Amino acid sequence: MQLQFFVRSPTHQTLTVTLESTQTLTLRHLKSSLLPNPQSISSFYFALNGKPFSDSTLLPTPEITHLSTLSLLPCISGGGGDGGATGAESRDCYLKMYSEKKPDKIDPNEKRLGQWLNCALSYEPLREPCVIDKLGNIFNKEALVEALLGKKSPKEFRHIKGLKDMINIKLSMIPGKQSDAADGAMFQCPITGLEFNGKYKFFALKNCGHIVSAKALKEVKSSACLVCHKEFVESDKMVINGSEEEVAALREKMEEEKVKTTMEKKKKRGIDVVDGKKDFGKLEGNEKLENGKKSSNGGVKKFRALDLAPANATKEVYASIFTSSKKSDFKETYMCRSLPLGRN
Numbered sequence: 401m402q403l404q405f406f407v408r409s410p411t412h413q414t415l416t417v418t419l420e421s422t423q424t425l426t427l428r429h430l431k432s433s434l435l436p437n438p439q440s441i442s443s444f445y446f447a448l449n450g451k452p453f454s455d456s457t458l459l460p461t462p463e464i465t466h467l468s469t470l471s472l473l474p475c476i477s478g479g480g481g482d483g484g485a486t487g488a489e490s491r492d493c494y495l496k497m498y499s500e501k502k503p504d505k506i507d508p509n510e511k512r513l514g515q516w517l518n519c520a521l522s523y524e525p526l527r528e529p530c531v532i533d534k535l536g537n538i539f540n541k542e543a544l545v546e547a548l549l550g551k552k553s554p555k556e557f558r559h560i561k562g563l564k565d566m567i568n569i570k571l572s573m574i575p576g577k578q579s580d581a582a583d584g585a586m587f588q589c590p591i592t593g594l595e596f597n598g599k600y601k602f603f604a605l606k607n608c609g610h611i612v613s614a615k616a617l618k619e620v621k622s623s624a625c626l627v628c629h630k631e632f633v634e635s636d637k638m639v640i641n642g643s644e645e646e647v648a649a650l651r652e653k654m655e656e657e658k659v660k661t662t663m664e665k666k667k668k669r670g671i672d673v674v675d676g677k678k679d680f681g682k683l684e685g686n687e688k689l690e691n692g693k694k695s696s697n698g699g700v701k702k703f704r705a706l707d708l709a710p711a712n713a714t715k716e717v718y719a720s721i722f723t724s725s726k727k728s729d730f731k732e733t734y735m736c737r738s739l740p741l742g743r744n
Contacts, residue, residue, distance in 0.1 A: 403460055406469040407434065410444070414469075419459060428455035434472065446470045515641055516598040517585060519543055521557065526586070531566040532604055533559070534654045536642050541566070559654065567638070569609045570627075571596065591616035591626050602640045607632045611640065 405417045407430070415434065419425060427446045435441055446453050448463060448470055457464075464470065518525055522543035529541040537557070544566065547553045553560060560566065572590040587596035594600045594613045601614040610627045617626075617637070624631050639646050709718040 403466050405459065405464070406467070407446075408469060408471045409434065410472060410474055425459045426455065427453055427457045427459070430459070431455065431472070443475050444472055445475055447473055512598040516596060521547060521554070526571070528571065530569050530571055532569055532638065532640065533557070533565060534567070534638075534657075535559070535647055535650050536604075536638055536640050538569070538640060539566075541568070567604065567606055567609065569604050569611055571611055587611070589613035589616055591620070598641065603637045604640055605630075605632050606636045606638055 403419045403421060405419070407415045407417055409415060417430065428441070431441055431444060431446070432438065435444065441455075445455075446457075448468060451463075453464075460466070514523070516538075519540040520537040521539050524540060524543065526538065527540060530538060531541045531544060532538050544560070545563075547557075548560065548562065571587040574586060574588045574595070577586050585595040585597040588594060589596070589600075589602065589612055590610070592613050592615050594615060596602060596611070602611055603614060603617060604611050605625055608625050608628050608630045610625055612626060620626055623633075638650070642650065709715050
């Protein structure tokens, strides 16, 4: 049985090569039989459907079968990998490509541990005494007080004005864990033993400051703290490092408490507040306003300088200081200004 192959030369001529089924032939021998100049053998190569083949390839192969068409193509120097420039891109493209660093991907576990094991302000490991704000962020008290005294609080913590905006908390240390340990959680729920590492939800009880897990409050139905047995109400529970929705609810509650406190202060000073605005009350009966104050008599008492004259001063002399105390006797016309006798 004979095998036939077709070879397309660089001059676009098609040649036919016939082999016996028992005969083998390398592409190098085939190339030397087609090219008259032996020195040009290394300058050409065979390819099938764009795939190049080495000179040591034997015919036939599983890829080069009966009636396959081989292309004899010249080797072109350059094209990459030889140190030459392609000319396709400018130098600025390469500089820009390597100068722009992609942001590192943040491991969600590392972010979670950093939020629960470290102070939200100084990023140092939590150590007692600790406090939380009214949004559930947890701090080292010393770092937060120093920031308030130095007026260096970040924008996201500007709602903390002083000690009244902090809630002292009591964390339960894991037995056998040292306070200066740098690996893993150091605190736990005193009831269930769940670690304070962000995998579980924790609540702070504002009335006593104890930190307990949500699982403990759910399993043990009680209106008293499970640690110190102090009574608390539902509003005393504050979630630690809550979700966006929980933080938004805490922020709304904080704003409502701020408005309520402001209204109570104004009421103590005798100022009624209606819908957030000052209200000095309504006038009833014969009450009138005298210089911003109510008067019980029917008339309105006007302000006069004579009423505030010093004890040893003559009222007429004191009143003459003010232009509004005495009407002028001088008259002016459209022709001239009238002057008193002795001044003209």
